[in-house]
Structures are given as structure tokens and as C-alpha cells.
Amino acid sequence: MNKHIEEVLNSQLKKEASSSQFYLAMASWAETNGLNGTAKFLYRHSDEERMHMLKLVKFINERGGKAIIPALEQPPVSFDSVLNVFELLLEHELGVTDSINNVVDICLKEKDYTTYNFMQWYVSEQLEEEALARTILDKLRMIGNDKGGLYLFDRDLENSAIQVEN
Numbered sequence: 617m618n619k620h621i622e623e624v625l626n627s628q629l630k631k632e633a634s635s636s637q638f639y640l641a642m643a644s645w646a647e648t649n650g651l652n653g654t655a656k657f658l659y660r661h662s663d664e665e666r667m668h669m670l671k672l673v674k675f676i677n678e679r680g681g682k683a684i685i686p687a688l689e690q691p692p693v694s695f696d697s698v699l700n701v702f703e704l705l706l707e708h709e710l711g712v713t714d715s716i717n718n719v720v721d722i723c724l725k726e727k728d729y730t731t732y733n734f735m736q737w738y739v740s741e742q743l744e745e746e747a748l749a750r751t752i753l754d755k756l757r758m759i760g761n762d763k764g765g766l767y768l769f770d771r772d773l774e775n776s777a778i779q780v781e782n
């Protein structure tokens with residue numbers, strides 16, 4: 617595997633691992649703040665990011681490269697509000713999308729069409745994740761400071777987490 621491609625894939629691998637860790641911190645915060653539905657949703661999201669990371673580990677190794685399991689920075693331990701959590705989540709996802717686009721760009725420059733094809737899965741995954749985060753943020757902005765609304769929002773997220781699990 618081309619060294620440059622191996623490097624950018626390893627750096628993408630680290631971003632996916634950091635996403636998993638970041639969402640795990642959010643899930644834990646939500647769980648200890650009585651937001652069980654939100655916590656369930658975020659635990660699942662964290663698991664998905666770990667799966668994104670594993671997919672890269674296996675791809676790099678299978679193509680003759682060497683996947684490097686990175687050290688990670690400690691994510692925040694508390695958040696201002698649920699709105700703040702999802703604002704940070706969307707901002708984080710936008711950064712990940714930029715980074716994936718950059719990997720795709722390098723694949724084209726290096727004429728590595730196999731990795732280019734492999735990365736298309738991440739491109740569509742980012743579209744879905746950004747759209748989901750925007751929908752959730754729209755709902756939260758509508759709810760504002762309404763406690764009843766927040767209760768229903770949390771319950772809805774719990775149901776959506778259950779549906780995807782089954």
C-alpha cells in the first residue's frame with residue numbers, strides 16, 4: 617500500500633476512534649443527568665464510530681499496510697446542555713467529513729481507486745450522520761426551555777435507539 621495513503625488512512629482511523637471516545641463521554645454525561653434516551657442514542661453512536669475505526673484497521677492491514685492504534689485525548693467530562701452536546705456533535709461530524717473528503721482527494725491524486733471505492737462508504741455515512749444531527753438540533757431548538765418537550769425528546773431518542781438495535 618502506498619505510504620501516503622497508509623498515513624492518511626491511519627490519521628482517519630484516529631479520527632474515528634476519537635469520535636467514538638467523544639460520543640462515549642457525551643453518553644456518560646447524559647446518563648448521569650437523567651437523560652436515558654439520549655444516553656442510549658449516544659452509546660450506540662459511539663459503538664458505530666468504533667465500527668468505522670475497525671473497518672479502517674482491517675482495510676489497512678489487509679492491503680499490506682500497518683494499522684496504528686492511537687493514543688487518544690481525554691474528551692470533556694461535562695456539557696452545558698443537550699443542545700450543546702448536539703451542537704458539538706454536528707461540528708465534530710463536519711470536521712470528520714472534511715477529513716474524509718481530503719482522503720478521497722488524495723486517493724484520486726495517487727490513483728488508488730481501490731481505496732477510493734472503499735472510502736465511498738464513509739462519504740455516504742457522513743451524509744446520513746450530518747442530516748441526523750441537523751434534524752435533532754432543529755427539534756432541540758424548537759423545544760427551547762420547555763421541560764415537557766425535553767422529556768418527550770429524550771423518550772423519542774430512546775425509541776429510535778431501540779429501533780436501530782433490533
Ligand code: OFO
Pocket residue numbers: 632635664665668708709712741742745
Ligand atoms: Fe465515523 O462517522 Fe461520524 O465521525
